[in-house]
Amino acid sequence: MxxxxxxxxxxxxxxxxxxxxxxxxxxxxxxxxxxxxxxxxxxxxxxxxxxxxxxxxxxxxxxxxxxxxxxxxxxxxxxxxxxxxxxxxxxxxxxxxxxxxxxxxxxxxxxxxxxxxxxxxxxxxxxxxxxxxxxxxxxxxxxxxxxxxxxxxxxxxxxxxxxxxxxxxxxxxxxxxxxGLSGGGVTGARAATVVGCTALNVRETPNGTIMGSVRGGSNVYIVGFGKDSDGDTWHKVQAGSMVGYVWPKYIG
Ligand SMILES: [Zn+2]
Known part of the structure; x- marks a missing residue:
């Protein structure tokens, strides 16, 4: 459901x-x-x-x-x-x-x-x-x-x-x-910070189209993960009203 x-x-x-x-x-x-x-x-x-x-x-x-x-x-x-x-x-x-x-x-x-x-x-x-x-x-x-x-x-x-x-x-x-959206409860999204760059691209899919960016030092929430076609894992994050994928090297 x-x-x-x-x-x-x-x-x-x-x-x-x-x-x-x-x-x-x-x-x-x-x-x-x-x-x-x-x-x-x-x-x-x-x-x-x-x-x-x-x-x-x-x-x-x-x-x-x-x-x-x-x-x-x-x-x-x-x-x-x-x-x-x-x-x-x-x-x-x-x-x-x-x-x-x-x-x-x-x-x-x-x-x-x-x-x-x-x-x-x-x-x-x-x-x-x-x-x-x-x-x-x-x-x-x-x-x-x-x-x-x-x-x-x-x-x-x-x-x-x-x-x-x-x-x-x-x-x-x-x-x-x-x-009844799922059988289980929520364990909690993890709060994190954008580090090591001035602006981090947020993408619609892992390594996909860029939907926007978040400034270095911003707070985001890690809400999931996804793999690109090379098999590399990306973080799915909530950044303000945006939800998308970012390269994990810049998430601390
Ligand atoms: Zn009120």
């Missing part, structure tokens, strides 16, 4: 700053979709909504950057705020959505296992006031929004900061296992 999945980071870099915890929601959301995309990409077809854009604003302005109907599942990542008072995690669905919630319930359970209190009904919150959620319901594309935890609450953020990769895996594993 394969699904076309769109991962969305709510807001943009720097948005929704909390003086209490010194973090901003936009960067937390971007970090999480960057961690989750490579975990999912070994199992299914995953696309990142451009992380430098705000999908809500694009939707409101009629300039969405992707065709939402092209996806089977849209997952939008957020972190919650409540003047430091509230805590916990919730996966949010439209009040009138009548489809199954096994993916969302699994994600809520996985996040609760890391230490976050479940909000709403066993971690599921229903609402009807969000534009992207309403748009997806109207066109019949399954959509969920995660409020991971409260970014303005020090206790939630202590759990969060100690478990970032586990949180990404909790979400990826929920999607993979509840959709």
């Amino acid at each position: 394969s699904k076309k999945i769109l991962l969305v980071s709510g807001h943009t870099s720097g948005y929704n700053y909390s003086e209490a915890t010194g973090v901003n929601e936009g960067d937390l959301n971007i970090d999480m979709v960057k961690r989750t995309a490579p975990l999912l990409s070994s199992y299914t077809d995953v696309t990142l909504y451009p992380i430098e854009r705000d999908m809500y604003k694009d939707n409101a302005n009629g300039c969405l950057q992707v065709n939402l109907r092209a996806f089977d599942y849209i997952f939008e990542w957020h972190h919650n705020a409540s003047n430091g008072q509230a805590r916990g995690t919730s996966v949010q669905l439209h009040t009138n959505y009548r489809g199954g919630i096994s993916v969302e319930q699994t994600i809520a359970n996985n996040l609760a296992a890391i230490g976050f209190k479940k909000r709403g009904t066993n971690g599921i919150v229903r609402r009807s006031d969000l534009l992207n959620m309403r748009t997806c319901l109207a066109i019949g594309v399954d959509y969920a929004l995660l409020e991971t935890c409260f970014y303005d609450n020090a206790a939630d953020m202590a759990i969060y900061n100690a478990n970032k990769q586990r949180i990404a895996e909790a979400v990826a594993n929920g999607i993979i296992s509840a959709f």
Whole structure:
């Protein structure tokens, strides 16, 4: 079973700053979709909504950057705020959505296992006031929004900061296992750095067409491997929104 999945980071870099915890929601959301995309990409077809854009604003302005109907599942990542008072995690669905919630319930359970209190009904919150959620319901594309935890609450953020990769895996594993995208879970993509060159070519296939490049010193995630026609092994990496093959000599 394969699904076309769109991962969305709510807001943009720097948005929704909390003086209490010194973090901003936009960067937390971007970090999480960057961690989750490579975990999912070994199992299914995953696309990142451009992380430098705000999908809500694009939707409101009629300039969405992707065709939402092209996806089977849209997952939008957020972190919650409540003047430091509230805590916990919730996966949010439209009040009138009548489809199954096994993916969302699994994600809520996985996040609760890391230490976050479940909000709403066993971690599921229903609402009807969000534009992207309403748009997806109207066109019949399954959509969920995660409020991971409260970014303005020090206790939630202590759990969060100690478990970032586990949180990404909790979400990826929920999607993979509840959709039946494979029999197993995710062990985690390995973070790495581009070394020994100023720009490293990223290719569509091992030794194939160049799709772009990443600067020396950039962070990438190794998500798999592939052999070219000479039998040489290339690394499959996630670099920003690009997923492609690079020569392993320049990955450290
Ligand atoms: Zn948000």
